[in-house]
Amino acid sequence: xxxxxxxxxxxxxxxxxxxxxxxxxxxxxxxxxxxxxxxxxxxxxxxxxxxxxxxxxxxxxxxxxxxxxxxxxxxxxxxxxxxxxxxxxxxxxxxxxxxxxxxxxxxxxxxxxxxxxxxxxxxxxxxxxxxxxxxxxxxxxxxxxxxxxxxxxxxxxxxxxxxxxxxxxxxxxxxxxxxxxxxxxxxxxxxxxxxxxxxx
Numbered sequence: 350x351x352x353x354x355x356x357x358x359x360x361x362x363x364x365x366x367x368x369x370x371x372x373x374x375x376x377x378x379x380x381x382x383x384x385x386x387x388x389x390x391x392x393x394x395x396x397x398x399x400x401x402x403x404x405x406x407x408x409x410x411x412x413x414x415x416x417x418x419x420x421x422x423x424x425x426x427x428x429x430x431x432x433x434x435x436x437x438x439x440x441x442x443x444x445x446x447x448x449x450x451x452x453x454x455x456x457x458x459x460x461x462x463x464x465x466x467x468x469x470x471x472x473x474x475x476x477x478x479x480x481x482x483x484x485x486x487x488x489x490x491x492x493x494x495x496x497x498x499x500x501x502x503x504x505x506x507x508x509x510x511x512x513x514x515x516x517x518x519x520x521x522x523x524x525x526x527x528x529x530x531x532x533x534x535x536x537x538x539x540x541x542x543x544x545x546x547x548x549x
Contacts, residue, residue, distance in 0.1 A: 350435060350437045350438075350439060350539075350540065351376060351377075351378070351431045351432075351434070351435045351437070351438055351439070352376070352377035352378070352439045352440075352441060352524075352540075353374050353375070353376060353377070353428065353431065353438065353439070353440050353441070354374065354375050354376075354377060354441050354442070354517050354520050354521045354524060355372075355373065355374035355375075355440055355441070355442055355449065355453075355517060356372075356373050356374070356442060356443075356449060356513045356514075356516040356517045356520070357369050357371065357372060357373075357448075357449050357452045357453075357513065358370050358371035358373075358403050358405060358511065358512065358513050359452065360389060360393065360395055360396075360399055361396075361399065362448075364447065364448045364451035364452060364455075365451065365455075368387075368389035368390050368391050368393065369387050369389075369390070369417070369420075369452055369456070370386065370387055370389065370395065370403070370405050370410060370414070371384070371385070371386050371387060371403075371405060371512065371513040372384060372385055372387060372420060372424050372513055373512075373513025373514040373516070373517040374424070374427065374428075374517060375514075375517050375518065375521050376431065377441075377521065377524065377525075382514065382517070383423070383424060383427040384513055384514045384517075385414075385415050385420050385423065385424070386405065386409060386410055386413050386414040386415065386420075387410070387414050387415055387417055387420040387421075388410050388411070388414040388415065388416055388417060388420075389410065389417075390417040390459070394407050395407050395410070402511055403511045403512065404511070404512060405512070417459070418459075418460075418463060421456045421459065421460055422460065422465065424456070425456070425457075425460065425468045425471075428440075428468075428471065428475075429467070429468060429471055432471045432474070432475075436474075437474065437476070438471065438474065438475050438476070439475070439476045439477070439478060439540045440453065440475055440476070440477050440478070441477075441478045441479075441480055441520070441524060442477075442479065442480065442520070443479070443480045443481050443496045443499075443516070443520055444479065444481045445477060445478070445479045445480070445481070446477065446479040446481075446482070447479075450477050450479075454472075457469075457472050476540045476541070476544070478540060478543055478544060478547075479547070480520060480523065480524060480527065481494055482547040482548075483527050483531070483543065483546075483547055484499050484527070485547075486546055486547050487527060487530050487531070487534075488502070496516060496519065496520065496523075497510070499523055500519050500522075500523060503522075503523055503526045505519055505522045505523055505526075506519075507519035531543065531546075
């Protein structure tokens with residue numbers, strides 16, 4: 350089993366209608382990572398508010414961003430590489446079930462629409478964990494379980510908040526701390542067992 354921590358920066362908060370503007374992911378047990386800026390699939394410009402929050406500007410996307418099809422394929426090729434080696438793949442994102450996981454599945458549907466079906470088996474086998482739900486399980490006493498709040502709890506510095514790799518690197522550190530607590534309390538840190546704990 351290989352675990353990938355991932356994050357999308359997007360043009361807004363609606364997981365069904367907004368554009369992906371940046372992709373970041375890191376393998377939990379190695380230093381391997383993938384990241385890229387993505388030109389909006391809809392060709393809509395980012396709002397001033399969004400640019401201020403993320404630091405990603407329309408000019409950056411125009412000059413440095415990959416076209417969506419190329420960005421999505423590079424990202425999925427990275428995931429496929431690990432899937433081919435291990436035959437199993439766990440994807441972890443904070444608030445993933447309500448946001449990042451939806452975008453990931455949208456990418457897959459887009460590629461299918463482009464006639465690219467080589468990722469279908471992988472997508473059918475991926476297991477997802479939402480680290481937000483794990484934080485709620487382990488810290489029921491807390492009012493907020495946001496990334497920022499949980500990083501403060503564990504004294505983790507997010508060096509680039511609201512950028513894909515900044516959030517990925519912070520979650521990478523946070524997840525390792527959460528695994529220690531799960532192991533101490535439940536003695537089992539398998540993906541299936543963690544999902545049993547947070548969805549039972």
